[in-house]
Amino acid sequence: MKKQIKKINITSLAIVNGTLVFGVMLLIGIVINVAVFVLNQIMFGQFDFVALMAGMLGSLLTAVLLGALSFVLGAFSAWLYNFVAGFTGGLILELEDHRGKDESLFEKIEKAIE
Helix, strand or coil: CEEEECCCCHHHHHHHHHHHHHHHHHHHHHHHHHHHHHHHHHHHCCCCHHHHHHHHHHHHHHHHHHHHHHHHHHHHHHHHHHHHHHHHCCEEEECCCCCCCCCCHHHHHHHHHC
């Protein structure tokens, strides 16, 4: 069964894009800051809590800025897709109904959780 994506909701893509980038950048920043804090204690025996908090604040600000930029770029990408899809018709996806076939890994995990 073939389906066509004629339009992407601009707000939806922008929110998803911004949220994903914010979350990933925040997680990376926290991991790096904690690693530097621990290695600083191991290597130099220094307990620098102020540097840890400054690094966390920097990571938070970076995540917010990159999330906001990603929000804007996601909105622009959706708008651009909608503009081009108006001329070309959009992407065509070939979908398959898998009822009655073997369960996917996702469905097996879903059943195991229940």
